[in-house]
Amino acid sequence: xxxxxxxxxxxxxxxxSPLSLGCTIKGKSSPNLYWYWQATGGTLQQxxxxxxxxxVESVVQLNLSASRPKDDQFILSTEKLLLSHxxxxxxxxxxxxxxxxxxxxxxxTRLTVV
Amino acid sequence: xxxxxxxxQSLTVWEGETAIxxxxxxDSTFNYFPWYQQFPGEGPALLISxxxxxxxxEDGRFTIFFNKREKKxxxxxxxxxxxxxxxxxxxxxxxxxxxxxxxxxxxxxxxMP
Numbered sequence: 001x002x003x004x005x006x007x008x009x010x011x012x013x014x015x016x017s018p019l020s021l022g023c024t025i026k027g028k029s030s031p032n033l034y035w036y037w038q039a040t041g042g043t044l045q046q047x048x049x050x051x052x053x054x055x056v057e058s059v060v061q062l063n064l065s066a067s068r069p070k071d072d073q074f075i076l077s078t079e080k081l082l083l084s085h086x087x088x089x090x091x092x093x094x095x096x097x098x099x100x101x102x103x104x105x106x107x108x109t110r111l112t113v114v
Numbered sequence: 115x116x117x118x119x120x121x122x123q124s125l126t127v128w129e130g131e132t133a134i135x136x137x138x139x140x141d142s143t144f145n146y147f148p149w150y151q152q153f154p155g156e157g158p159a160l161l162i163s164x165x166x167x168x169x170x171x172e173d174g175r176f177t178i179f180f181n182k183r184e185k186k187x188x189x190x191x192x193x194x195x196x197x198x199x200x201x202x203x204x205x206x207x208x209x210x211x212x213x214x215x216x217x218x219x220x221x222x223x224x225x226m227p
Contacts, residue, residue, distance in 0.1 A: 032213070044158065044203065044217040051213070059214060090157050099215040100146035100165075100207040105157035 003027055004106040006091050012112045013081050021076040021109050023091030031093040033074040034103065035066055038088040049099075050074060086113045117141055118206050120218035128226050133191040135221045137204030140185065144206040148215075149178065149189050152201045161202070162189070194225045 005024045013019060025031050035047040048066040050056045056066045063082060067075045074091055088110055094103045119138045127133045137147070145166040150158035164171040164178040164187065171178045175194075180187045191198055204218040 034215075043219045044205075046214055046216075049213045057213065098207070099213045102160055102163070103148070103215055104160060105150075108155075108157045110155075 004091060004093055004104065006089075006106040006109050008109060009107070010110040010112075012114060015083055015113055016080050019076075019078050019081050019085070019111070021089055021091075021111075023074040023076075023106060025072045025074075025093050028072075028093060028095065030071055031095055032099075033068060034092040034094075034099075035074065035076050036090040036092060036105070037062070038090060038108075040087065042087075044090065048076070081113045083113050086111055117144075117216050118204060118218040120204050120221050122221060123219070124222040124224070126224045126226060127194050129194060129196060131194050133194050133198070133223055133225070135189040135191075135202050135204070135223070136186070137188065137218055138184075138186045139206050141206070141208065142185070143208040143212075146207045147178070147180065147187055148205050149176075150203040150205065150217075152203065152220075158203060191223075194223075196225045196227050199223060199225050 007022050033050045036044045037047055038044050046059045048056050050068040053068055053071050064078045088108050090108045091106045092103050094101045117140050121136045148163035149161045151161045152158040162173045162176045164180050169180050175192045177190045201220045201222045203220045205215050207215045
């Protein structure tokens with residue numbers, strides 16, 4: 001069974017439109033959750049992390065926000081998309097204290113802003 | 115500020131050869147170094163990792179060599195197969211109080227049959 005599920009698989013959105021991407025973790029109690037962004041052909045940039053429900057920490061400012069409404073759910077959103085938001089968004093999870101434990105990634109959401 | 119560097123940017127080897135991917139870092143507090151394998155259109159998959167207390171970690175055809183003094187590590191893929199063709203990312207993280215996993219720019223490996 002798939003542990004981490006991201007939705008949607010892909011999105012094409014207009015500049016200035018809102019965005020909501022989701023991630024659900026199954027079978028893991030109180031995981032640490034992360035959002036990463038990857039430009040085409042580029043490296044992975046950590047955006048947010050959350051170690052508990054209702055608490056989200058920002059790593060970089062990209063006019064995006066994140067929320068953790070449930071223990072197993074992580075949401076990435078913005079009210080106004082920019083062209084620079086295009087890329088591959090990856091949700092990830094880990095257990096334990098800190099990021100120096102195994103981090104596992106989902107299959108990602110491909111976002112194209114036009 | 116690039117804290118984790120990878121080289122080469124791309125690498126081509128023949129099937130059966132050993133591919134060597136290099137990684138270096140700047141922050142001496144980094145103590146955990148995972149390598150990820152990513153195929154086009156997919157999320158990265160954890161391949162193998164090492165902690166700074168070790169100088170070598172082996173898993174099948176994949177071996178990490180770690181040099182703490184020089185802040186360098188390398189991933190060796192022996193008996194390379196065409197199915198190993200992918201982008202490989204080196205990453206680093208610090209103490210248990212750190213929540214950032216910092217990735218290098220990746221090495222695109224092509225294994226020719």
